[in-house]
Amino acid sequence: MFRLIFQSLMNRKNVLILIYISLSLSVFLFLGVQRTKDISRNSFSRTISGTDLIIGARTGQVNLILYSVFHMGNAVNNMGYDSYEKLANRDEVAWSIPISLGDSHKGFRVVGTNRDYFRFFTYGRNEALNFEKGEEFGDPFSVVLGSSVAMALGYSIDDSIIVSHGAGKISLSDHDTMPFHVSGILEQTGTPVDKSLFVPLQGISAIHIGWSTGMQTRKVTAQQAMAVDLTPESITSAYIGLRNRSAAFRIQREVNQFEDEPLMAILPGAALFELWGLMSTMEKALTFISSAVVLIGMISLLSAQLAVLDQRRREMALFRSLGATPGRLFFMLFSESLMMTGAGCITGLSLLYAVQFGAAEILKKWGFFMEPTVPSSKEWLLLGITLAAGILIGLFPAIITYKKTLSDGMSVRS
Amino acid sequence: MIHLENAVFAWPNDDAVIRMNDFSVGRGEKVFLKGRSGSGKTTLLSLISGIQTLQSGFLEVRGEELKKMPPHKRDVFRGDHVGYIFQQFNLIPWLSIEDNILSPLLFSKIKRKREKGNHRERVIELLEDLSLQIDIRKPARNLSIGQQQRVAVARALMGNPELIIADEPTSALDEDRRKDFMDLLFGECEKRSSTLLVVSHDSLLASQFERIEDLNDLNGVEHV
Ligand SMILES: Nc1ncnc2c1ncn2[C@@H]1O[C@H](COP(=O)(O)OP(=O)(O)O)[C@@H](O)[C@H]1O
Numbered sequence: 001m002f003r004l005i006f007q008s009l010m011n012r013k014n015v016l017i018l019i020y021i022s023l024s025l026s027v028f029l030f031l032g033v034q035r036t037k038d039i040s041r042n043s044f045s046r047t048i049s050g051t052d053l054i055i056g057a058r059t060g061q062v063n064l065i066l067y068s069v070f071h072m073g074n075a076v077n078n079m080g081y082d083s084y085e086k087l088a089n090r091d092e093v094a095w096s097i098p099i100s101l102g103d104s105h106k107g108f109r110v111v112g113t114n115r116d117y118f119r120f121f122t123y124g125r126n127e128a129l130n131f132e133k134g135e136e137f138g139d140p141f142s143v144v145l146g147s148s149v150a151m152a153l154g155y156s157i158d159d160s161i162i163v164s165h166g167a168g169k170i171s172l173s174d175h176d177t178m179p180f181h182v183s184g185i186l187e188q189t190g191t192p193v194d195k196s197l198f199v200p201l202q203g204i205s206a207i208h209i210g211w212s213t214g215m216q217t218r219k220v221t222a223q224q225a226m227a228v229d230l231t232p233e234s235i236t237s238a239y240i241g242l243r244n245r246s247a248a249f250r251i252q253r254e255v256n257q258f259e260d261e262p263l264m265a266i267l268p269g270a271a272l273f274e275l276w277g278l279m280s281t282m283e284k285a286l287t288f289i290s291s292a293v294v295l296i297g298m299i300s301l302l303s304a305q306l307a308v309l310d311q312r313r314r315e316m317a318l319f320r321s322l323g324a325t326p327g328r329l330f331f332m333l334f335s336e337s338l339m340m341t342g343a344g345c346i347t348g349l350s351l352l353y354a355v356q357f358g359a360a361e362i363l364k365k366w367g368f369f370m371e372p373t374v375p376s377s378k379e380w381l382l383l384g385i386t387l388a389a390g391i392l393i394g395l396f397p398a399i400i401t402y403k404k405t406l407s408d409g410m411s412v413r414s
Numbered sequence: 415m416i417h418l419e420n421a422v423f424a425w426p427n428d429d430a431v432i433r434m435n436d437f438s439v440g441r442g443e444k445v446f447l448k449g450r451s452g453s454g455k456t457t458l459l460s461l462i463s464g465i466q467t468l469q470s471g472f473l474e475v476r477g478e479e480l481k482k483m484p485p486h487k488r489d490v491f492r493g494d495h496v497g498y499i500f501q502q503f504n505l506i507p508w509l510s511i512e513d514n515i516l517s518p519l520l521f522s523k524i525k526r527k528r529e530k531g532n533h534r535e536r537v538i539e540l541l542e543d544l545s546l547q548i549d550i551r552k553p554a555r556n557l558s559i560g561q562q563q564r565v566a567v568a569r570a571l572m573g574n575p576e577l578i579i580a581d582e583p584t585s586a587l588d589e590d591r592r593k594d595f596m597d598l599l600f601g602e603c604e605k606r607s608s609t610l611l612v613v614s615h616d617s618l619l620a621s622q623f624e625r626i627e628d629l630n631d632l633n634g635v636e637h638v
Pocket residue numbers: 407408409411413425426428431449450451452453454455456457458
């Protein structure tokens with residue numbers, strides 16, 4: 001029986017192979033869009049974990065999380081270091097990490113912070129940062145590299161690095177009088193950490209001595225800088241871990257009403273949620289387009305099946321004369337479409353995995369982290385819907401042929 | 415083998431096509447039924463083979479009343495006991511000749527049981543009987559119409575059904591081939607002592623048949 005169905009399909013292999021390819025590709029595209037969506041969400045949400053509050057100058061919460069965590073865009077304003085200290089010393093605060101952004105090295109962001117970053121920062125499932133080589137900062141001019149930075153630029157311990165002013169790819173001016181030396185390289189995390197360089201806040205302060213409003217007004221050497229008090233005046237933002245999570249809302253409210261300067265505190269989860277909302281429009285458009293492509297694949301299958309309808313009627317009259325029950329004929333016709341869509345779904349899925357395995361390393365370098373997993377229940381659902389759509393579309397020519405076969409009886413009348 | 419009484423059949427929205435008071439075909443009998451085109455020959459055959467059922471009256475095949483069977487049983491019944499030859503388009507073009515000839519076995523347990531031996535040998539044997547020298551692995555679409563009709567006979571004979579039905583089997587053939595074909599069909603059924611019912615408008619082909627009937631005489635339906 002299945003051999004018969006298979007041979008019937010093989011009879012039209014030229015057309016059907018094309019349709020099979022288009023079905024496979026469309027399923028691949030459809031699932032690919034969904035998976036990219038999930039992966040980007042997943043990799044966004046695993047970027048930070050265990051941090052209860054992020055504090056920065058007053059701006060939008062999406063904006064704050066984008067620049068302070070994902071290093072996208074720039075801070076509009078800084079917050080005073082004294083404000084930070086005030087907040088960080090509160091009883092409810094278990095730990096805090098100051099973040100100072102604004103400089104870069106060969107297109108990678110330089111993050112001014114302190115040793116607490118390596119102690120308290122967690123990502124993913126509360127994973128801590130580990131050193132692949134070396135150790136955390138020793139002196140103000142130490143730098144710790146994210147794994148992608150080390151890999152891309154080929155740095156190793158004790159190499160010396162010049163930090164550039166500003167975050168652009170092409171730096172306008174370098175802090176070349178004060179080079180940093182690599183003290184440690186972090187293990188890969190699959191988060192923006194990989195693409196960052198970490199230097200002590202004092203180092204950031206030191207290289208900015210003699211700078212005002214983005215211009216260097218006088219040259220200062222490292223020795224001269226070391227003689228000055230290097231406590232920073234301001235930082236960009238701070239990550240806060242609380243002793244008790246339930247205090248988060250209260251602290252947030254208090255930070256938002258901070259008297260010394262306009263500050264804001266955000267809950268990373270809530271900010272991410274708002275971010276999803278912004279992303280979802282684009283995601284919807286992509287989902288729409290990719291499902292339209294699936295539909296086109298199915299319509300081409302439908303038209304191929306309808307094109308041979310008359311020939312099929314003769315075949316069906318023949319099979320009936322051989323004792324085939326109408327139900328069986330219906331099953332035959334129907335399985336053809338089912339097999340086509342099924343094959344398309346399977347190939348599309350395999351293609352997705354092939355590409356995902358192939359691209360996993362590359363994507364990791366871009367900071368997208370994904371382990372090829374078994375299809376999620378949502379993906380199964382989407383595959384199921386695709387298959388169901390294929391079944392519905394396959395039913396159509398099957399029903400027409402079936403009805404005609406019944407009324408034809410032994411003679412095919414056109 | 416076949417027995418009709420007061421049988422009436424009409425297509426939907428149509429006057430009665432078949433109205434036969436009494437018609438029987440005995441076991442092993444070879445009957446030639448002639449009738450003009452449109453006189454209801456094909457309709458009668460679909461009744462006998464259980465594709466359609468009578469509106470009223472009685473029709474028995476092989477001692478079983480078809481109307482009393484549930485539809486799928488009728489299909490199985492046809493598959494098991496009937497070999498059917500169409501006017502044309504007898505073969506599935508994309509199946510090999512061999513698979514075409516063996517196709518009745520796909521749908522009938524009884525025919526399968528009867529052909530226990532090596533199927534390929536059976537196919538070759540049948541084709542030899544029908545004096546066809548063709549490559550059985552080739553798709554059926556490559557055959558001439560004359561060859562196709564003969565392969566159709568081979569298929570009808572496959573599994574040795576008791577009743578062979580042929581619906582104008584020669585009308586697609588050349589004039590000078592028709593006689594040969596009928597002889598062949600007749601001979602093969604004779605050899606197997608199967609019951610044969612041939613309908614055609616061309617009574618010239620009937621010479622060998624012991625019994626020739628005219629559908630016009632049997633059928634109480636007036637045709638214009
Ligand atoms: N499937 C069908 N549906 C409706 N009417 C039909 C069908 N098949 C045949 N008929 C009608 O029944 C009559 C007899 O047709 P048919 O049995 O095919 O005649 P024959 O085989 O003797 O040429 C014709 O008038 C034809 O129009």
